[in-house]
Amino acid sequence: AQTVTQSQPEMSVQEAETVTLSCTYDTSESNYYLFWYKQPPSRQMILVIRQEAYKQQNATENRFSVNFQKAAKSFSLKISDSQLGDTAMYFCAFMKHGNKLVFGAGTILRVKS
Amino acid sequence: GAGVSQSPSNKVTEKGKDVELRCDPISGHTALYWYRQRLGQGLEFLIYFQGNSAPDKSGLPSDRFSAERTGESVSTLTIQRTQQEDSAVYLCASSLQSSGANVLTFGAGSRLTVL
Numbered sequence: 223a224q225t226v227t228q229s230q231p232e233m234s235v236q237e238a239e240t241v242t243l244s245c246t247y248d249t250s251e252s253n254y255y256l257f258w259y260k261q262p263p264s265r266q267m268i269l270v271i272r273q274e275a276y277k278q279q280n281a282t283e284n285r286f287s288v289n290f291q292k293a294a295k296s297f298s299l300k301i302s303d304s305q306l307g308d309t310a311m312y313f314c315a316f317m318k319h320g321n322k323l324v325f326g327a328g329t330i331l332r333v334k335s
Numbered sequence: 336g337a338g339v340s341q342s343p344s345n346k347v348t349e350k351g352k353d354v355e356l357r358c359d360p361i362s363g364h365t366a367l368y369w370y371r372q373r374l375g376q377g378l379e380f381l382i383y384f385q386g387n388s389a390p391d392k393s394g395l396p397s398d399r400f401s402a403e404r405t406g407e408s409v410s411t412l413t414i415q416r417t418q419q420e421d422s423a424v425y426l427c428a429s430s431l432q433s434s435g436a437n438v439l440t441f442g443a444g445s446r447l448t449v450l
Contacts, residue, residue: 255437265424267441313377322368322391323428323439327377 228326243299245314255317256297262310339442347448356412356445360429370426417449
């Protein structure tokens, strides 16, 4: 079974600075997808970024980028120029092709002014 | 509809009562998922429906939990003889199954409180 580990229960960052959230996963699959979801206090889950395992290039979405290390089974999220609205719980998630999405335990990110 | 709709948004019940939670997925989405999120914790997979295939029920915690889906439409999660440990937010998500990455769109959740 696939597992996803987020080793940082909580993180803090000053507004406008950069923060990196860690995620590792365990799988024997070669074809899979990785995601970061954000859950603000409203509890609505919002997709931040996704990565296909067969793509070597790291995904980027505006201020959000990932460092995908397939051999190391690592998928960290970098948030640049942090904003107060980035305060949320961030979940790393793994999906085998055509299968269910498995989540990590989450990292609470607090952006301070 | 434009998004995934869940009802009720909040439900308070007494221990031992049965509850039904409803999920309306995005029209055309063939895959539907239920997750449970206890306070301050991650999302725990419960069940996954994909088209006409047999559902993946591997995450259901006990036989008190069951879910149904009518075709590629509405799903109902039923919890019988509720216990206090069932208190959680129940999240539904749907996706357009394709050969690419299956991006899930989540509903706002149903918060269940068992007294």
